[in-house]
Amino acid sequence: MSELTIQEMRTYCEAVIHAARTGQVKFKLTIEEPSETDIQADILQALGRQDRVLVDRKGQKVWVLDGLYKRPGGVFWRANCGGGMANGRVIRGNPNGTADILGVINGRPVAIEVKTRTGKQSDIQRSWQTSWEAAGGIYIVARSVQEVVEWFKEAT
Numbered sequence: 001m002s003e004l005t006i007q008e009m010r011t012y013c014e015a016v017i018h019a020a021r022t023g024q025v026k027f028k029l030t031i032e033e034p035s036e037t038d039i040q041a042d043i044l045q046a047l048g049r050q051d052r053v054l055v056d057r058k059g060q061k062v063w064v065l066d067g068l069y070k071r072p073g074g075v076f077w078r079a080n081c082g083g084g085m086a087n088g089r090v091i092r093g094n095p096n097g098t099a100d101i102l103g104v105i106n107g108r109p110v111a112i113e114v115k116t117r118t119g120k121q122s123d124i125q126r127s128w129q130t131s132w133e134a135a136g137g138i139y140i141v142a143r144s145v146q147e148v149v150e151w152f153k154e155a156t
Contacts, residue, residue, distance in 0.1 A: 033116055033117060033118075034116070035116065036100070036114050036115065036116055036119065039114050039116070039142070039143070039144065039145065040078065040100050040101065040114045042145040043101060043112065043114065043142060043145050043148050044069045044076065044078065044101065045069075046145045046148060046149050047069045047071060047074065047076045047101075047103070047148065047152070048068075048069035048070040048071035048074065048075070048076065049069065049070065049071075050065040050066055050067065050068060050069060050070075051065070051066050051068070051070065052064065052065060052066070053065075053066045069103075072156075073105055073106050073156050074103060074104065074105040074106070074110075074152070074156075075103055075104055076101055076102065076103030076110070076112075077101070077102060077103065078100065078101060079093075079094050079098050079099060079100060079101060079102045079111075080093040080094060081093045081094045081095065081096055081097075081098050082096070095128070096124050097122070097124035097125045097127060097128035098111075098128060099111035099112055099113040099125075099128070099129075099132070099139065100112060100113055100114045101114065105138075105152070105155055105156065106155070106156065108136075108137070108138055109132075109135075109136070109137040109138065110137065110138045110139075110140070111128075111129070111132050111137055111138070111139045111140070112139075112140045112142050112148060113125060113129070113139070113140070113141045113142070114142050114143075115141055115142070115143050116143065117143055119143070121141065138155075
């Protein structure tokens, strides 16, 4: 297959548009929504950067990311729920309902629950939110990185 020139591409696009307008061909345009995991990753990157730390792993010095997203006045981390087994030991994460991202900003605890555009909190997440706020924490349900960035600007 050879490369198309700009004029050939323009001609092709015009033909496709004409076919769609005259009903000769039908299109269904779908835009993929970002997943909660994608939104979480973007939010953590926007909240700060991770430091590299030199650690000793069985006699070998290696650099690892410390897992904390830091910026002036704040530190945040991903809060995993559930548990499992590792090296024959039971590993327990945070309680069910815990927000996706936890942190501290200017001495105040912050919890960020990440949802897609249409996502809804579960009953246990709402219960966790109520307890968190009753203890003085700030709780945010974020559907985009922009919401968190705007909130952070106002909070600092």
